[in-house]
Amino acid sequence: MNKKQRESTAKLLYDLVKLSFTGLIIAGIIPGKLISSVSIIIGVVVLLLAFSIAYWLERKE
Numbered sequence: 098m099n100k101k102q103r104e105s106t107a108k109l110l111y112d113l114v115k116l117s118f119t120g121l122i123i124a125g126i127i128p129g130k131l132i133s134s135v136s137i138i139i140g141v142v143v144l145l146l147a148f149s150i151a152y153w154l155e156r157k158e
Contacts (some may be wrong), residue, residue, distance in 0.1 A: 110151035116132045117143050 098106070121140040124132045 098154075107154040110147045110154070113147045114144050114151070116126040117147070 120130070120146055124130060124136070139144065
């Protein structure tokens with residue numbers, strides 16, 4: 098990957114982190130819907146994984 102591709106991929110992954118976090122928050126706010134612990138764990142794992150990969154791509158020079 099060249100530098101521009103790494104930057105674009107990192108931006109995409111940061112956007113996925115924001116969307117995953119927002120989805121977890123909205124799912125917790127919706128009345129009548131209980132969010133399961135499995136969903137929370139999967140959401141947090143996706144957040145951490147996407148953020149870690151994006152951070153790694155940005156650092157790589």
